[in-house]
Amino acid sequence: MKPTSRLLITGGAGFIGSHLAEALLDTGAAVTVLDDLSTGRRENIAGLLRHPRFRLVEGSILDEVLMDAEIRDCDEIYHLAAAVGVKLIFERPVRAIKINAGGTENVLEAACRWKRKVFLASTSEVYGKDARNESPGFRETDDIRFGVSMRWCYASAKILDEYQARARYQENGLPVVIGRYFNTVGPRQVGAYGMVMPRLVQQALEGRPLTVYGDGTQVRSFTWVGDAVKATVALMAHPGAVGEIYNIGSDEAVSVIELAERIKRATGTASKIEFVPYKEAYGEGFEDAHHRVPDISKLRTAIGYRPTRTLDEILSGVIAAFRAQDGEDPAAPGGTADSGESGGAGGRPARTAQAAEGAS
Numbered sequence: 001m002k003p004t005s006r007l008l009i010t011g012g013a014g015f016i017g018s019h020l021a022e023a024l025l026d027t028g029a030a031v032t033v034l035d036d037l038s039t040g041r042r043e044n045i046a047g048l049l050r051h052p053r054f055r056l057v058e059g060s061i062l063d064e065v066l067m068d069a070e071i072r073d074c075d076e077i078y079h080l081a082a083a084v085g086v087k088l089i090f091e092r093p094v095r096a097i098k099i100n101a102g103g104t105e106n107v108l109e110a111a112c113r114w115k116r117k118v119f120l121a122s123t124s125e126v127y128g129k130d131a132r133n134e135s136p137g138f139r140e141t142d143d144i145r146f147g148v149s150m151r152w153c154y155a156s157a158k159i160l161d162e163y164q165a166r167a168r169y170q171e172n173g174l175p176v177v178i179g180r181y182f183n184t185v186g187p188r189q190v191g192a193y194g195m196v197m198p199r200l201v202q203q204a205l206e207g208r209p210l211t212v213y214g215d216g217t218q219v220r221s222f223t224w225v226g227d228a229v230k231a232t233v234a235l236m237a238h239p240g241a242v243g244e245i246y247n248i249g250s251d252e253a254v255s256v257i258e259l260a261e262r263i264k265r266a267t268g269t270a271s272k273i274e275f276v277p278y279k280e281a282y283g284e285g286f287e288d289a290h291h292r293v294p295d296i297s298k299l300r301t302a303i304g305y306r307p308t309r310t311l312d313e314i315l316s317g318v319i320a321a322f323r324a325q326d327g328e329d330p331a332a333p334g335g336t337a338d339s340g341e342s343g344g345a346g347g348r349p350a351r352t353a354q355a356a357e358g359a360s
């Protein structure tokens, strides 16, 4: 009989990590989540705490001794822990750089020591300013251009993570797989301070004005969390993915103003759309990427990936998740990424500062 794989998810109490934990448990693996619960929440994994193959370790990826012990005791690592959110990082860059660059170094060093395969969660933010404005969107081989604004320190730390991982692969033969997630949405994501879709949906449901930053012509695409998780698991199972970088997202593009209009229609809100200058939303010196859509052909070729939901279906799932949370229906189903029918095992999310990936 095949021994049970022991999988470690750093950041597994977070939005994507908690869905990943469920998916990996479903494969029959034993799953350990290591999380400092800074933006992640115990409620996200409440449904898993009594699972016989699940373990939660409360701790930080900055703790080298802990990381060494946990990585020694696992077979593979999904490294998702990070200080996230463009806004938060813009405000607290020292902490973000320490966690995102230093924490990842700890993970990779221990993985090298114990020869454990690593999935590294990177981000579409690494594409920086507009390098590619036209179809088919950003390719993994595109050049990258950042600005000097502190806003780019998250992207810089994440690209350094990618280089660290690839360097370990090249020099030490460490098997690494790098996934660049594009705006991922679904149950358990919070709207406050957050990325554009959950923020606008929350505003619409609360009857507040939908605030669009800048002139709303910026273009985005959205990934259903269930698709992001499936792609992650499939890439780790695909031998050809080792040493490679993959965009994980959807190529259905939409301008933010069009998104706001669709949210108005889908929620039936009487809220108006209000334009807010970037300066007012984020403070002086903030820069945004105008166009943020992936070319997903590399991912498609590797694992046969296709997004399972259209933008409108994703929107319905996000609206349903927020409605379930706001109704605080204790009988609501678990709200897995695939069902998208509820707000998740944890019910209403705390209104804490959280992700602002591709914020505007």
Ligand code: NAD
Pocket (backbone or CB within 6 Å): 010, 011, 012, 013, 014, 015, 016, 017, 034, 035, 036, 037, 038, 039, 040, 041, 059, 060, 061, 062, 079, 080, 081, 082, 083, 084, 099, 103, 121, 122, 123, 124, 180, 181, 182, 183, 184, 185, 354, 355, 357
């Ligand atoms: P999240 O905030 O829900 O998850 C991050 C998790 O990391 C949280 O549970 C947090 O508590 C934990 N964490 C933070 N610092 C830690 C530390 N020092 N030690 C241990 N745990 C720590 O955000 P998410 O959206 O689920 O993001 C998961 C990963 O995906 C991150 O690496 C993020 O950069 C990346 N990503 C997400 C998106 C998106 O759209 N959600 C897009 C691109 C990349």
